[in-house]
Amino acid sequence: MSSPVLEIARSLLSQPTAPFFEEAVRSEIGRWLARMPHVSVDYDNFGNLIALYQRGTAIPRFAFAAHMDHPGFVKEPGANKPALFLGGVPEVYRAKNPPTQDFGNFAMWDLPAFELKEGRIFSRACDDLIGCAAIVAMFEELERTGAEASVYGLFTRAEEVGFVGAMQLAAERRLPQSVTVISLETSSERGGACKMGAGVIVRVGDRTSIFDSATTALFVRWATEAGIPFQRCLMSGGTCEATAYQLYGYRTAALCVALGNYHNCGPEERIECEFVALEDVEAMARLCIAAAKITELCDPHSALRIRLETEMAKFERFF
Ligand SMILES: [Zn+2]
Incomplete structure (x- = not known):
């Protein structure tokens, strides 16, 4: 089985990375995006990659964000x-x-970069190159179908040491404040109500925060309407961007x-490949595409209020 997102995931996961040493991944993302005539690529002062798909006159509403690093060993200056x-x-x-495998200024666990087994992707660094792959796959599909849309992709550095790239990007204010940022992550299955292989997870929050309720409701609606398998969960195992x-x-x-x-922590305290279900990754890319193509943004809460008020009116005689 081959799908565009699989091909993109294979190419990104093949690149080595570590916090502050994301250059190979960033270049590979750049190579994919360079083939897309409606995607412009920019870098902020910290070296985060900011991509914008723009076709037609739409105004960007969403920025899909993923990080390019993964836990690993780095060389300190002078070491x-x-x-x-x-x-x-x-x-x-x-x-x-x-x-470990040495890449000069950094090293990763000596594990396969990419393996596909029984519908699952195994890699030394699914977190978060899978998120990056979903964004590139979204751009590719928008290009292929000639979609009139406008959407950002944010590829950040050094998330694993405390969201350094995302904070630098947010502080620079290069992204319009009107844009809603959608974090794309791989998240530990442990302790959650979610299940691998049961679809993309609409993540209502993380260990630290809850996210925008109306936007979360919209993603649930779009997944439902498009028949995209999804789960709605609070993934409280970690904090995301x-x-x-x-x-x-x-x-x-x-x-x-x-x-x-998660973070290569396998059974019996052994370092092993991380893994994700390919169908979940495909569902995540599909949901990003569906969101990027939305032309009219309704307020799901006011629609719900109207529906509940209509119901309420039926019982007025009991008031
Ligand atoms: Zn991580």
Whole structure:
């Protein structure tokens, strides 16, 4: 089985990355976007990649955001090898000194970059190159179908050390304040009510925040209308970039896919590949596309109020 999102995921996951050392991933994303005549690419002062698809006169409403780094070892200035580990991996996993692969200024766990087995993508870094792949797949589909739309893609650096890229991007105010930021993530399946393979997760919040209720309701509606498999969950296992953008005054919502072996933490305290279900990733890309193509934005809450008031009127005689 081959799908556009699979091909894009394979090409991005093949690139090595670590916090502050996302250059290979960023270049690969740039190569995909360079083939798309309606996508313009820009970089902020921190090196985050800001892409905009613009065809026709639409005004951008959403920015889909994903980060390009993954926990790994980095070389400190003046050091002779990458020895500083950045990102949330418990000491008990690292104490066993799992083998690493050296990329000069940084190193990753020595695990396969990409494997497709029984409908699941296994990789050393699903988090969050899968989110990046969904955004590129959205742009490609908009190009292919000639969609009249306007939508941003934000590809950020150094999320794993505390949303550094997202905060730099938000603080620079290069993104209009009227744009709603939709964080795309892979999120630990543990402890959640969600299930791998049961569709994209409309993430109502994270460990720290809850996201915009009306926007969340819209994504649920669009997924329902388009027949896209989805789940609606609070993924409280971690904090995602939506919280960071929200702290800088942006309206936010979030989508994610269930992730196995979060941050490479496998069973029995072994470092292993992360994995996601391909069909969940495809559903995430489809929902991004559906949202990007929406021309009329209704207020789901006022529609609900009208419906409830109509119902209420039926019982007026009992008031
Ligand atoms: Zn992460």
